Amino acid sequence: MDLSGQLALTVLMGVFLVGVAVLLTRVEDWRSYTPLASGGVYGDETGHAVQHKPSGITRWLTTVDHKDIGMLYGAYAIIAFVWGGLAVLIMRTELADPAATLIEAGFYNGLLTSHGITMLFLFGTPIIAAFSNYFVPLLIGADDMAFPRINAIAFWLLPPGALLIWAGFLIPGMAPSQTSWTMYTPLSIEQTHAATDLMLLGLHLTGVSATMGAINFIATIFTERGDDVNWANLDIFSWTILTQSGLILFAFPLLGSALIMLLLDRNFGTTFFTVDGGSPILWQHLFWFFGHPEVYILVLPPMGIVSYVLPKFSGRKLFGFKFVVYSTLAIGVLSFGVWAHHMFSTGIDPRVRASFMAVSMAIAIPSAVKTFNWITTMWNGKIRLTTPMLFCIGFVSNFIIGGVTGVFLAAIPIDLVLHDTYYVVGHFHYIVMGAIAFAGFAGLYYWYPIFTGKMYQRTLAKAHFWLWMVGTNLTFLAMLLLGYEGMPRRYATYTFDAGIVNLDVITALHQVATLGAFLIAFGTIVWVFNFVQSWYEGPDVGEDPWGLEDSTLYGREFEWHRNRLRTAVADGGEEDVVTDGGNEE
């Protein structure tokens, strides 16, 4: 096709897309809720008018309200969670027997890469941003974020980022990227897949998004607090978001720089990370200087959620609140001093390696302090085993297993034996799934009444928890055992010398892990059904769904919720309120 034909097609496609956008804006029933532009908790609003948000999809495309953006982040993260979950289900099914019976190894590598990147960058970070966007302004008594429009831009960078990251699966004829989430060189330079370039560009977009969000949260927490909120009574969730934002500010720009260098190596023949140039180890240093703080970027806010929610159902305040705050800050600093514990087996100087071991041991202390605080908060409390509480307790339990297995790995001699085995996979999945996802779902259940105005179904919620708890422990305990047996990571097929280990044992453990993965998947289906159905048909909640109003544990966000209910405006009215005193003629 000649150039003018291509131009004509492009213009035609542009006109078509504009037409689609116009059509969508005319669809009125997008289940919009709360016509209030924002809900000031303490009457900080200066206007007396009821300002309606636009109806239909226009509202969601143009919103700068922190609560709406929180909902957008949540919806986006859940879609990504489903994508990453389906990818891993295919992988686990493949691993149920030693040979490549379901998919070929290259596709397995693509799924592995997509699963890692999706769960960390497209689910983990956004689901945290969903909570922080919705609740941090409410918890600190702010009208909105410091930079509402930047907040919206930060979100809208994510969908194109996801499309670029998943491009290898979405574009026919293009093989997915097979670099794994760590993108280790020289493989990631030499791999010719165009999907890898698109994935790097998409990752860069998500990094820019995270950095913009982080700047926004730092500015918001420092400058937008209500008069009665100071550093001494700032809630624990906002503390963890502040620390996480600080980590993002220092970590993500580095990832962006490293990604650009990798793109240059791939496309322009530079030698930043080639064997004869800057060396592949340089990539690992740069990547992990971002990558390890990223682990804490993902875990600190969930720790904040647990620290916030767990006391509500223990009938008492968080034990040692300031211990938790200071240990959060300690993790923030020390997380930048442990990156090479991911690189113990790369042959770096043993003296340098020893320092990383020492700081890795030291960073275990703040995490352990938090764990003891959670346990002590429950000790002698009046525990109510609601679903959010079950998820919090599950978090603590799984976090202990994940944490202790991590302490083993911090020791160089043990790491040299277990490096690149399933033990490592089991360890970090106990944290990312057993802890981070559990805390995320504790938050989703606890705040469900606020963001939907409804209550979910208790039995289904508890079924979800137990399916996840059993599934998680089956899957990842099996992985720890697989690691002890020497099963390497990132392999689509496996076979062993019978003199070293019995292949039947390995296969059986893989099958247990696969069974657990399907239990988790089933639990997720139960959760989706419960949330969607309850959103449509659940009972309306009152001002105090958790029975905390008469205690000191009610929480500012539920005060806001109560305020919203008491000042609710009946919808359906056509009349606009005149604020300028009317026009007297």
Add this chain to the structure above:
Amino acid sequence: MAPDVFDRETMLDLSVNVIPLFIILFFIVLFAAVAPFGYSLVDTTIQMALLVIPFIGLAILTYFSGKAIAEAEAKMEERGDLAHAENDTPGAHAGESTPDAPDAPDATEGDAESAVETRSTSDQD
């Protein structure tokens, strides 16, 4: 700023970060004294810098965060507020019952257990 901003209680709170600081210090001394791989200008400098920089960073952050929180508490006490660091509901008074009881959600659908009487005693650290 109150002269005794780092009073005994604040120091006790900060002790949580003194432990990792002590662990790092222990290894600094250990690696300075015991060097099975010998000393070399570049590698030993990097080795020590990797311990000293996080140590200094953590000490600085602990100092300033402790100072900010202690000063905020002092101001609250001056105003006569209850200095609850973990008071996440400023203005809410423990035990104050609300006249209009909340709607009890449907027991078969809602997850809220019957509102048990929660403790209003605070666990001061």
